[in-house]
């Protein structure tokens with residue numbers, strides 16, 4: 001099962017390599033990894049998407065916490081959280097297809113951020129499932145380039161009972 | 164104002180370090196320039212790997228943190244096997260490596276190696292110090308991290324310009340690291356659950372490991388076992404944590420454990436694991452390991468719990484505190500008459516032990532390696548500190564020497580590093596100058612750090628190396644015999660050196676034993692010799708370690724041969 005881990009780490013040289021080395025050394029899976037500064041310059045935040053059964057996820061969490069530079073680990077899959085990812089995507093949009101591409105883009109509230117005679121660059125933001133859906137729909141127009149940020153996520157303040 | 168080198172010395176003194184192991188080079192020459200001005204003894208080894216193993220042997224025998232100093236590049240990379248060895252066995256070390264000046268880092272400078280990158284997966288933590296102002300704090304942290312929680316090696320990389328830069332020195336009195344807070348005290352509720360499970364069980368077994376040794380809780384373990392009549396087995400790393408001559412002792416478990424210990428674990432209804440980590444050499448096929456038992460697992464490291472085996476009562480805590488707490492809870496939980504309750508179980512185990520003792524065919528022309536270990540035990544009154552190499556020698560040293568005290572067996576359990584035993588013996592001997600320290604060696608392993616004879620001779624460190632010389636890489640040969648149709652590829656050591664002459668060439672003493680009748684008198688002479696000694700004992704070339712659980716088999720599928 002897919003899990004999204006929110007990890008606070010000391011903002012020190014080598015900290016990323018400690019985390020990544022842990023995953024590769026122990027054969028854990030990284031689907032995406034996003035790192036950035038927090039408001040405290042001494043602390044960085046990582047969002048790690050990984051997968052595995054309960055025992056593996058528990059190991060990953062405990063192994064992360066065992067790293068001396070890791071401050072906190074939260075498995076957001078266990079909580080109610082907002083998840084977002086941004087994708088930049090260059091989609092084939094010759095005259096004949098252009099209107100249809102724009103229509104799909106519009107439905108999913110994608111932004112057109114660059115235009116050329118043959119293609120459109122779209123900016124898409126959403127959670128894991130939305131991104132999957134947009135990509136699936138746009139693929140038939142020919143995707144020329146594709147980059148994604150990896151998931152970021154944040155716990156909701158109100159955790160409503162029983163989802 | 165002090166230089167980085169001076170600060171290093173002051174910090175070592177603050178940490179109570181009076182002995183370090185090392186090997187110099189350009190990147191640390193400034194530290195070596197400072198060293199003689201301070202009351203810190205330096206042991207010059209002949210290979211950096213041996214510096215780490217010696218510090219490791221010192222740490223295991225004494226319980227203190229072992230300290231090493233080596234130069235950059237090849238000096239640092241030579242330490243990697245030693246560091247990985249200590250990491251796998253949770254041994255507290257602090258390793259100082261020289262580094263090229265900060266402005267050259269990343270330039271492929273002469274003798275530059277990214278040792279922090281290289282050792283990241285085999286240290287508990289490591290540091291590159293870029294500013295002399297951070298040095299004292301870093302060293303304080305390193306010692307703290309090395310010895311607390313689950314202990315382990317910590318490396319500090321010191322660029323040459325940082326060593327020479329100056330700053331005001333102050334050593335932090337206290338320390339707190341927000342991202343490092345090992346948990347020591349056990350959860351009371353969990354202890355109560357454990358006590359209740361024990362009270363309900365009828366076939367309990369204690370399975371103890373190296374954590375009992377490193378937390379100095381052998382006494383508490385014995386109290387628990389005696390108070391509740393619980394039979395005890397330990398891992399290789401746990402040997403000595405429980406008296407090997409105790410009536411509740413089952414012997415070591417695992418691949419070359421005793422039949423009784425393995426069957427006890429196989430048949431138990433409650434497994435109390437203390438400071439052990441369910442290593443594959445211990446469990447055999449994991450799905451069959453103690454499969455009918457409830458499992459209580461005490462460990463300081465949360466990652467050890469439910470890593471290989473899902474447990475019923477996890478207790479993350481220092482073994483000592485957990486054992487003390489468990490004894491208290493057991494007092495409350497019931498007025499069980501433990502001895503009576505477990506009598507049938509204990510009696511069946513005693514019977515099994517006498518039916519299937521560890522044994523070997525004693526007759527024959529050749530000296531049996533097992534008999535050599537037994538003789539070392541007898542002649543040392545069981546008071547020796549034993550280190551081992553890796554292979555059959557290690558297993559025989561585990562099986563045929565009776566360990567009665569913790570920290571008397573020094574062996575590379577996790578990594579299985581050939582070449583560990585001799586330098587580790589040197590370290591242990593320096594911790595205990597008046598004790599008999601014996602390295603039980605194989606003719607293959609000893610050649611991996613034989614150069615340390617020069618170290619032993621130059622400081623007159625009187626370790627006794629007993630080579631169980633079978634002319635083979637014996638343990639690999641045993642596997643080839645049993646599982647690879649005797650295809651002895653690359654395991655015959657036809658061209659061993661004359662070890663006696665070699666010892667003498669280094670200025671040590673050498674003895675050769677080929678006949679049964681020479682064994683005792685020559686060992687006596689070797690032990691009586693005041694300096695370092697090699698004893699080359701020619702033993703049965705194709706003797707096997709028995710019993711054996713084939714790799715991947717269940718403990719119950721043990722071969723008795």
Ligand SMILES: Cc1ncc(C[n+]2csc(CCOP(=O)(O)OP(=O)(O)O)c2C)c(N)n1
Pocket residue numbers: 552553554555556557579580581582604605606607608609631633635636637638639
């Ligand atoms: C550094 C290293 N290389 C290889 C091995 C694999 N290995 C395990 S036991 C063994 C044979 C050891 O031979 P020897 O030291 O003669 O001991 P014996 O088994 O004959 O007692 C080998 C090669 C190892 N454990 N360590």
